[in-house]
Amino acid sequence: MGGKRKKKSLNPNDSSNSPDQKKGKRNSNVSVRPSASLTDSVVQSDRVSNRFAILANAEDDQESARTITTSAKQKMKLPPLVVKSIPLDKIKRTMQAIGVDAVYQITRMGIKIITSTREEYNISKTYLTKANIPYFTHDVASEKPFKAVIRGLPVMDEKDILSELRNKFKLQALAVFPMSRRNKEILYCNCLYLIHFAKNTASLRAL
Incomplete structure (x- = not known):
């Protein structure tokens, strides 16, 4: 009688059943682990690229900050x-x-x-x-002071009014200016004074 036939394995994962294996071809499902030197070089390359990416981002941020600062200066309106x-x-x-x-x-x-x-x-x-x-x-x-007019005062020195507003009333008065009336022929018993207060430190209700 002829030779005995080789029994086929019932395990589907058995590579001996693959026709490619019989013909001497390498199974494509077999994974190949990269060598340690190749892995190290890839990791090192990623680190270098990431480091330069961080530097590039920092330069972009600095350039954006300079652009914003320059544009802010150009847009600032100043009185002549x-x-x-x-x-x-x-x-x-x-x-x-x-x-x-x-x-x-x-x-x-x-x-x-x-x-x-x-x-x-x-x-x-x-x-x-x-x-x-x-x-x-x-x-x-951006720095306009709050302005108010004081009436009913006699003729006084502006420095005295300023000192009293600061020391007695604890107000942040910046300057005092005497105001003249349109009709200078009429003698008034009281004077008008324009007071400048620091911005956001005074209001009509508070005064």
């Missing part, structure tokens, strides 16, 4: 400083000497000095004040 009785050429030379790069406009009221940053505005205002150069300007929009 109006100077009288001084020639335009002299004003330009003076502003350039103190490091202020301003724009100038000649108007009926005088020469407007238009600054682009708050720092230049403060420098210009401080210089004009110390040099006793006549000028006028408006309050910065």
Whole structure:
């Protein structure tokens, strides 16, 4: 009788039943574990790429912060400083000497000095004040003081009114300005005074 046939295994996972195995082909289901050196190089490459990604993100954040700061400076609206009785050429030379790069406009009221940053505005205002150069300007929009008019007072020195408001009434008064009436021929028994209070420190109800 002929030779005995080999019994087939009933286990479906047995690789001996695969036709590819019989023909000498490698089973595609067999997993191949990468070598340790290959795994280490991949991990190291990921770490390096992540580190440079962090640096790139930090640079982007810094650039965004600079852009926001620059745009905020450009959008800030500052009131002009109006100077009288001084020639335009002299004003330009003076502003350039103190490091202020301003724009100038000649108007009926005088020469407007238009600054682009708050720092230049403060420098210009401080210089004009110390040099006793006549000028006028408006309050910065973000720092406008609360204003109130006091009536019924006799003729008093502005410094005395300011001192009493601060010491006796504990109010953050910034300045006191006497007000003149339209009809100066009429003698009034009381005077009007304009008071400037620090922003968000006073109100009509509180006064």
